[in-house]
Amino acid sequence: MSKHHQPSPPSSSTSSPLKSLSAPETLRPRPWSTHIPSLTSESFQLSDDPTKPSHVALRTYALALSLSLGPALVPFVTKLVKNASAGRSNGKTWGNLDVVKLKRVLRRELGYDGFAFSVTLAVAGGAFVKNLWKGWKEDLDGRPSSASNNSTYEAALKQILLSWISKLKTLLASLTPEQETFLAHAISASLGVVLLQAGTNREARLRALRASATTTASTANIRKQLRDATSPTLDLTLLLLVRAVDSVVQGVIMRRSTPGPSSGATQGSDVNSHEFGEKGIVPQVVVDKLEKEKARRDKEVRQRWTSQVDAFVFWVCSARIMWCFFYQPQRLPQSYVTWIKTLANLDGRLITALQYIRQGTWSYIRGPASPLHASLLQDAAKDLGFPSSWGNPSILPAFGGLAANEVWKTLGVQSRRSVGGLPCELLHTPVGKSFGLEMSCTANASLRMVKGFLDAAAIYIPVHFFPLILTRPRALLRPHRFLSTLLSALRSATFLSSFIGLYWYSVCLTRTLVLARLFPFISHDWWDGPFGCVMAGCLTCGGSIWLEEGRRRGEMALYVLPRAIRAFLPDAWVKSGRRGVKIVEQLAFILSLATLLTAASHRPDSLRGLSRWTLAFVTNGPNAGFWKRRRRDPSVPPTPSVPATPSDS
Template structure:
């Protein structure tokens, strides 16, 4: 092709293809960023096991099939990325149209419509301009419309994909976890707006007379002092909230771990599989614990229907009754010949969890930076701080696992069961015994994390803890009442977050935890996909 032909081709492309606006708040820019980020969170965990399957020649054919289904599911108009883009990008577009309509009305105020002009459009502009709405109310209203379209689109896509999957996938609403996540984040935003003092924006100085300029200078000095005072007050209040975050995490994690052993159906299926992967648990243990709780299996009275549940277990309790240590420990320390050593069990579980947690928290810490500020990782200081944060979070999760099992052993073997030998192991292995003690002990690991991450982890576990206390009719994907309640919660929560992001960004000091929370979904979804 000649040079003239290339120039004509470029000129044609410039006319056909729209230019991308430079304004980062433009709806097009917002929609593109939202789609790219949402697609990475939804498609990334699903592609990881497929990519690893291509390494095996036996699994390549099935891997291609899974790849096609996954791409079709995530890239459809009703996929997660598209639905979220409709909610966020659609709200930006509606707000942009509203603002332009009001600005146009202000430009034609006092001008009579001429013959042949767009009288209906001018009337609509005047009507919008006459509405007694503040900018915050306008933003919230357009967010309501966009979020409504987004949740209907998302539920349609998930219902369509669930028809081709297992039947138990429809037991709970497929959007329940996302809805609870948004509810928790919106409540956090509301609480933060009440706790934090709002910092006044700095106004631009126009050309003023000498006396007015002096008054303006004094006013700016006062505002600067107010901003510094507000900053100090907010720092103190945030330190106080870190203690509340730690307590909230402790309560929620205790509830989640207790439900994992006794009521796993209340937790997301991917979450249960993920905890199973970290726990290295003998499958007979939770079954025995649930039978003891239901009083269908007892150390005192025995059980006719479940007598063979533990018939292959060899007791090694050294004068203490209850389930054998070998069974509870899950064979973690067999290679070291320390099957009955509770201290070694906790330590080895912690070391094993450290290696598994490192694979989890590496993407949690690095992916948000790679998606938003990848150049900052070139700096040695930034890279080192991110690496240390990864190791700190890894130590947190490893100690979480170790403390849980150490609390179990201290209650049923090492300390409490020996201090109170007259208490039956129907209690120690029951719902209010050793497993409850371990569930309460593991939450203390949150103090290993730094203050900011404590809040993120509290907001991460809170939706799952809330799910465990929901009534069955609301959690299940059945009936118009449950769908209506969930849709209203989704719409109001999403609208609140989007409105706060525009008009009260200081109430979202932990808004990055929204992305971190989605990154935390990666290991769960990866386990579910595999």
């Protein structure tokens, strides 16, 4: 056949089914499911990669559900155990167990808008979006850069879509790995916080409706209460905000303490040239060692300064929290108020009296504002075994000096010579009466320290030993390891007992032993007021943090800081119900969670304490350095570690 009769190649403007079948695999459109790694079949197979979205979701859901559903089921389990011997069914209860309430709790925690699912969406959704972007970028790299030459509407539409895809490809390519991670988690956190707040608001409405069924509250009052109530997610948002800011600060510290890359061998002026050659060239190995040693020393100095800053933060926060405990307890979580009241071992009527003194309705100078105020501490004195006159502000001396001694002689009080105010026996009796030491301020503080130490030891010993029992039980067989753990727990118990003792002794030093004696002309309306003995106790109790270990000071500071921030926020702003307040909280939640998850993936050393342990488990699972080293070597330190991702290099 001559070349004039050879068939010409098909035109690019024509298409053939055979050609479409023989087209390269990279040019074929990829199924939508390939962009979703968590839905592919290989995601459900056993894999050594714990960073898959499905694995992250499972770990996050399990952890979140244990934190929310576990405490909610404790009352039911306790009641079921107490009534196990009854074993009878009675209508809506089984063994005196409220089945309706149990179903309500399960619906709240296991629902799509519950805490566990919302947090899983916020955390694991970022890993899903990040892998989705990765698939898109790979798919975009394989697409042709131009459309066909058809003049049809379909070809024009393809051209527009390809131009958009090209812009999207350019945008994704310009992002750094950290920016991609942050943006992906910000998107998922936005969905998670909206779902979480919707669930909490729905539960608040249902709770208000159930309460209104037993009262005469109108619908308008219920709506006003819901609108003026504090956001249920505010405490969680403040917790994430504090941890995120701490990770940013720690990241700056870590970067400054990291040695920079050296440019090769360095001319040594301080090194003996006989050891390294005639030209005095210092080998690179020695230079690296010197730089690492310098970086290690700089890091230790910064860590010491960080520890001191943590102690100062704890001191300031504890002062604010303790002051609010006495005068504005509504600013603190109710569980926190109950815990402080249990450790303080203080009659609630004395706290109410302090609040009345601040309001001016219970005064040593003007007397009580009403019979109700007058009988408050009179009943308390009678219940403690003292004359009721010891709690009557109209009889108690407002100032110190000789006039006060005459009053005390009449009342039979022997422990308040030359000072006025309420007798200290009313404060000391709950602890010191059984020992006959209710008249001694020093004995009161000492006994409260001993009791606080025993209570704190019962808390801290399980806290220190339980992780060892779960992860490294063999380590407890080593005497030095067991002893060091025990000493660490006792040191923490000493810190908490000193916190209690310092507060009580500062109160007595202010209103009885020292200051009130030096300034008898100052009224006890001031000494027993919000800026007298209470303020002195609040300012001194936080100093016990210097007894704690340096690495634990940071965790203690991060624990109290969210509560202190909440105590500083004005109630008029928090409970206003304005749209702007909700938006600010949502933005804080989104940015904080995205920052923490980005740090867990790219800067794990910037996390510390509980946030580092939790995020190491959630994002990396058993592949995290913390968990892997625990399996290999039981003598590793307790602080978790996450290996750097390849994108960091």
